[in-house]
Amino acid sequence: MTCEVSEPSSASSYLRLADANDEGGRGLFMIAQLANAWDTRCIPTGKTIWAEQAMQPDPPRTALAPTTPSGAATRSPGPPPHTRLAVL
Numbered sequence: 001m002t003c004e005v006s007e008p009s010s011a012s013s014y015l016r017l018a019d020a021n022d023e024g025g026r027g028l029f030m031i032a033q034l035a036n037a038w039d040t041r042c043i044p045t046g047k048t049i050w051a052e053q054a055m056q057p058d059p060p061r062t063a064l065a066p067t068t069p070s071g072a073a074t075r076s077p078g079p080p081p082h083t084r085l086a087v088l
Contacts, residue, residue, distance in 0.1 A: 001053050008046040 015032055018025030028049070031038050035051035 001055050002050055003053070004048050004050045006043065006046060006048040010042065010046050013040045013047065013049060 013028060015028045016025050017029060028038075031049070031051045035053050038049065038051040040047055040049045
């Protein structure tokens, strides 16, 4: 999959490590960590940054959710209490 973002600024984009208090400078760092390839190209109205990401096959489909006698779908209990989920 290729994703492109264009902006009117013609200033060069470069990969940098932002300090904790910086308001910007994290976008290209995240793209570089997640994408298979990325780059910037100049366009007449500014620049376009593109990134390529490999597509994963669709996960297998699960069975329909069980229902109650009244026909209402039951809810999954979700994670146990006090479980922390983190995105790395």
